[in-house]
Amino acid sequence: MNNRLSFRLAMIMLVMPCSLLVAFTHYPTIRAVINSFWNNGSSRRPSRFVGTENYHALLEDDRLAQVLINSTIYALGTIPLAIGLAIGMALLVNSRLPGTALMRLSFFMPTMLPMIAVANIWLFFYAPGIGLASQILDLFGLPSINFLGRTDTALASMMFVAVWKEAGLFMIFYLAALQSVPTNLKDAARLEGASAFRVFWDVVMPLLRPTTIFVAVNALINAFRLVDHVIVMTEGGPNSSTALLLYYIFEVTFRQRDFAYGATLTVLMVFLLGLLAIFQFWILNRKAHYQ
């Protein structure tokens, strides 16, 4: 009796999360796959089944190639830098220096600000001639740089903002991990005569590995999901040099209202993220050192 009741209760409690999962994850995914085999219909052009035509279009899409290159550069450029900075900042605020509370706050501050606000602030920093960046360059007698208006600097400028924003969040994870590193291990190493660097590299770093993997997974997913600051700062320009994958999907789907091709791009993105997830779980299982 008791068991039956709890089984029912379990069912009832499962309905909620399962229906959410179906409504917002499974159904849209299946729908996207189906839509990707149709072309985009409208009142003036009926929709018809086109088979894999949309997927052929993927292969011939120059803009998509540019977008994928951008996304890769973005991920490879921001993640190691943000992680490195996060470790540095975590070590700094974990030390017994005076004013660590203030330091923690200021390092974490960028993470707390809403993305759109951050993008607008940086938009102003980067404004050629009048922005903060130009004024700093001017102090050194350098010409102002049109950061967001040049294809060779626009993406790097956006990556800088991302690192600035994300490092603070990652720092929190590293700080938590650092505080759980047993002091006896470090003490033992010091007794053996290891230098501070050696202690960090051979004792602390291995213990931080699960955190690093966790952070890297999140950062990678974020890198592919990022869309807000592209919309605010550059709208993918100039000449598509800052268009990232999700932004491209947004643009194709909602601006150009090509739902079929948007669905095809979504399938591509789900596939890529799936590959990344499999790769990362494999690494996690092999390399993570859990105590």
Added chain:
Amino acid sequence: MTTSKSLATLLGATSLTIASAAAVSAADLEFYFPVGVNAPAVETIQALTDEWAAANPQHTVKAVYAGNYEETTTKALTAANAGQAPQVAVLLSIDLFTLIEEDVILPISDIANSDADKEWIAGFYPGFMKDSQFEGKTYAIPFQRSTPVFYYNKDAFREAGLDPEAPPTTWDEMIEVGKALTVKDDNGNVTRWGTRIPTLGLGGAWLFGGLVVSKGDVLTTETGIEARMDTPATLASLEFLLRLAEEEVMAPGGITWGDTPKAFLEGQTASMWTSTGNLAFVEENAEFDWGVGFLPGGDGPGAPIGGGNFYIFEDTTEEEREAALDFIRFMTSPESAAKWSIATGYVAPRPDAWETPEMKEYAERLPQALVALDQLEYAEREFATFQRAKVTQYLVDAIESVVTGNAEPAEALAKAQEGADKVLGDYQ
């Protein structure tokens, strides 16, 4: 179907006359509007909306600021697809084809079909009606319409020994004058550019249309299925943009739309090409003597007409349509149009608005406001086709790739034309 529809329209029109006499039927309107300029636009729209609501207590209206033009269109279309369309919205005039294709808007001429209504519709400047009509029907009512004009810093002109009352009128003069206006510091860094033409994004494509018009061509026609991207006029226009950078008249690389008025006000540039919708902002903030002229042209004056129109959505009840029409009539009435025009700088869309005492006084105080009106004669419709967002992207990519030095003009334009033809091929 057609008969029953026109019957319904007829009935609707009849009930419209009766209802407006009795003023009993109530409607709750939702009204989306964008802001594309630096002006106290939101406050002015809200004030006008409140005024209409106060005069029509049986109705309610909620004005929703929905972001810039593109965001507002995206939101309105998404809402319409979800069955939650606003009843009335101000959207880009060039989104006409998209809105027709999505089947979300109602031809306003279908409901505004009395003689008085026809006369009202005929009372707008023909230049603004060009891109509000399609296949013989009027789909939209002009509201925040503008053309870009050439703003220049008269103090800078005097400083450079130029006549402050004679802005450049041709491309060659622009380059010559621009060279004189460009100032460098001791390190050889430019501290003030001669001019500034936004080249990035949709704003860049809009201005580019003006360059093309001044070379005697157009980017697009009223059919909505023709894109003329690879022509001698577009090539000359792109080469002009490159020449400005080569001759150090304009900053190299892409130039954003949004920063342009600020750069002008801060003295970073001695002149700029931007919408008349920025007149009020410049008037309020300029700490120098400034003037406005026609856009310098290739073979003669030329400008694109841009801005937003009122649309009524298809998914509305008779009462809502009637209320929406009345609301639009109010918003474009001479008095409201005058208030809106004075607050922002947009060109009042009807000649009768310019006859109001407020407008006359405004034109006297700020004669710069008349330039856009005079320029209207030389202006052509903005680039618009079916699948506008997609097709325009080809044009935007071509312009951006050339100004950032990543492609040669001829090659970029050929590529854009090819892309556009491929999309529009489905419609021909």
